Amino acid sequence: MARALRTIYTIWLRESVTFWRERGRMIGMVGQPLLYLFILGNGITAGLRLNNVTSVGYIQFLYPGVIALAVLFTSLFSAISIIWDREFGFLKEVLVAPVPRWAVAVGKAFGGATVALVQAAIMVVMAPFVGISLSVTVVVALLVLSFLMSLAVTGLGVAIASRMASMQSFQMIMNFLIMPLYFLSGAMFPLTSAPTWLRVLMTADPLTYGVDALRNVVFSGTMVGTGSAARSLLEVGREGGLVRWPLGFDVVLMLVVTIAFIGFGAWQFSRAQAA
């Protein structure tokens, strides 16, 4: 067990050090979420009213979804780096070491989640620009949820990367797995107003609960309306069906999914060919 823990720590450390060394990459990685948030968010806010819940702007609705996007992409890229390691030969150094493979996969997941945490923290800074008030509690809860979500996505990513020999199949994974997962997560449009078939798919998407959990947390600290009519954004969101499940339910589901995906990733990675 000591060997496994040491392995997890070693792999995590390398992920963190190399990420820090290439922190310029961070700028590129926050670019996309910011585009979604400010261009798509503002554009659509101007053009549409959400479920007639006028007091929630689309950009506020989108904000937690964009955090999820940042976490999703960062985690996925961290996991996919296994394929780069394979291309550049470094993976062999890890695969021939006298360490349990599953621990390498778990270390990778924690490394990816740490990087995703940095991304999430950057997104938190954007909150005031979209009319969301944050408290310390909200920020902490948000980061914890991001970390958990990232562990799950990295676990899934490790499973995928273990089976991929080259980057060539990456585009397919993107189009047929990652983008659908994201679009179906309720990050960009509410589940409640979707047609039934779509709602079924959305309910089956594990990311949906992550986004819902983020919304639970993010909306809780923001008040809308004035004076005695002031209510929290969370309450309004619930009434309009924008936040669907209680936070506790979301978190339990996320935990289950995270454990399952990390287990799947570790299993797949254990079967990866070394040479």
Place this chain on the structure above:
Amino acid sequence: MAVAAVPPVILVNDLVKTFGDVTAVAGVSFSVGAGEIFGFLGPNGAGKSTTIKMLSTLVRPTSGRATLAGYDIARQSNEVRQAIGLVFQDPSLDNRLTADENLKFHAMLYNVPAPVFRTRADAVLAMVDLADRRQARVATFSGGMKRRLEIARGLLHDPKVLFLDEPTIGLDVQTRNAIWTHVRGLREQVGTTVFMTTHYMEEAENCDRIAIVDRGRIQAIDSPAALKRSIGGDTVVVSGDDALAGDIESRYGVSTRRSGADVSFQVAAGAEFVPRLVADFGGRIKAVQVKPPTLDDVFLTLTGRAIRAEEGSSTLETMRQGAGLRGRR
């Protein structure tokens, strides 16, 4: 088959590996003594890399047994892995990290305690002449430096056996010689057993013993000198009068070949034979030449093919590796 004089650190018994219909290794048996530099010499696709992969627990043998430092390669893979250092054909360093960081990462994976690490790292870096570059990123290293760093890294956890898979492939002659100086020095300094594969004849000369492999089988195992002796010794080339060939044949009972004015034949020890030849035929000889056999000649004699002809036709090897990971280079 020559038996190692010291207790064997690698014992291989009828190891077989097949990939589908392709038999990469068709039953090899050999042993390597502690402190030996042992080489697998053969063309691409002969099964050299597959044998290394089996011995280093990366690939499971189809059948047969092998122990390394007393550990079974099929059942005690962690113990085996801890007891070996591996240098692959192509680099396996993290270019974004410094030389030191690459070593540190390795030390953590192989459970080298932090206080021990510093002394070991200093020692291995000095051994490969990279002590002054330890803080530099590996991305800035030349091919030869990377290979040296990998050798250093392979030695960091004090392995019983260091595997070098084609250690000098793709390197220029100067760098190749430098690497060999380091490998031989390492045996003198730390007494590590070295198991290497190569398809370069000149490199195989550096080994204490070599196994000549072809099509997944060992054709012969011995010291380079003994192997060369085994094919009938040196070639003596004499030029002289026309009757010389017939007289030499009748006198020494050898068969000669003529090409122009030259008569050539084989004797066990050419250099020792020359005085006798000169004493017998002194006045009739214009020139004598002794050509020691090369490992090329040995390979040719054993397999009927020149090893050089096999170079460049690495398709099979690439296919085999493609089944696992990817092609080389």
